[in-house]
Amino acid sequence: MTGMATATKLAGETEGQEFLVFTLGDEEYGIDILKVQEIRGYDQVTRIANTPPFIKGVTNLRGVIVPIIDLRIKFAQPDVEYNDNTVVIVLNLEQRVVGIVVDGVSDVLSLTQEQIRPSPEFAVTMSTEYMTGLGALGERMLILVDIEKLLSSEEMALMDTLRSA
Template sequence: MSMSYAVKNLVQGSQELIAFRIGDQEFCVNIMSVREIRGWTPATPMPHAPAYVMGIVNLRGAVLPIVDLSARLGMGEAEPTPRYVIIVAHMRERVVGLLVEAVSDILTITDENIQPVPEVSSDLERQCARGILAIDKRMICLIDLDWLFPEKESEAA
């Protein structure tokens, strides 16, 4: 199963986001970064990888690393079931798969909808988010994709 989203003529200043669920919290990423959404397939584990790197899978001949977003956010390692999906996203010059429970929504917002991240004590939460959205009484955290994954040749070793 795989979906792709065409970016329509957006109103000036508006953007589309893909929202997804991890545990009981909602997060989102900009749709422009998302290449496709795939079903979960078992990943080949990588030696010496951080716990949130589940391993690598074959994406039409290319090697795609899978990041367990729950683990990355410090919310415990995911135990994926076939219902889980992988959001294939561009970050800088890399393509990475994000493992999430389910895609929950596609949102069209304007910049005004995005609130700054409140001053919380934990570095992790402050760094991972680009902003906070309040939509229909829900709180959705806009993930900063660049933060997700270590720079090349750094942490992973």
């Protein structure tokens, strides 16, 4: 019986794009589900000297050294604490695997083109250049993030140095 339901659901979702929804403070963000490798609890990381505070360090994930970035610190969120809800989203981006620390993961949502609005001219928490748009779901507003772009630039260069260190 369950097989039937799944088939219908998949057929109906072909036009939507799936996003993993995570929270940072009071905001909800969505990233392309295809870039997500796994979601895990926050473990101890190995700190690396002379890195910006938002780069927590690196962790060994089944033999792969994965840099861990705390997005909460990156977005200047006050009072960042690590508790049982704190999760790391492990992302598979082009040639690299990176972990991002967020307050929590709430959903996987499928958004159709009609539900995705263009980015606003200005954004409070992050530069609009990292946003691909806003997902509107009834009362909920998701900030859709181009995670590759957000994690590219100088951080990535920095992380490559960490990896080769």
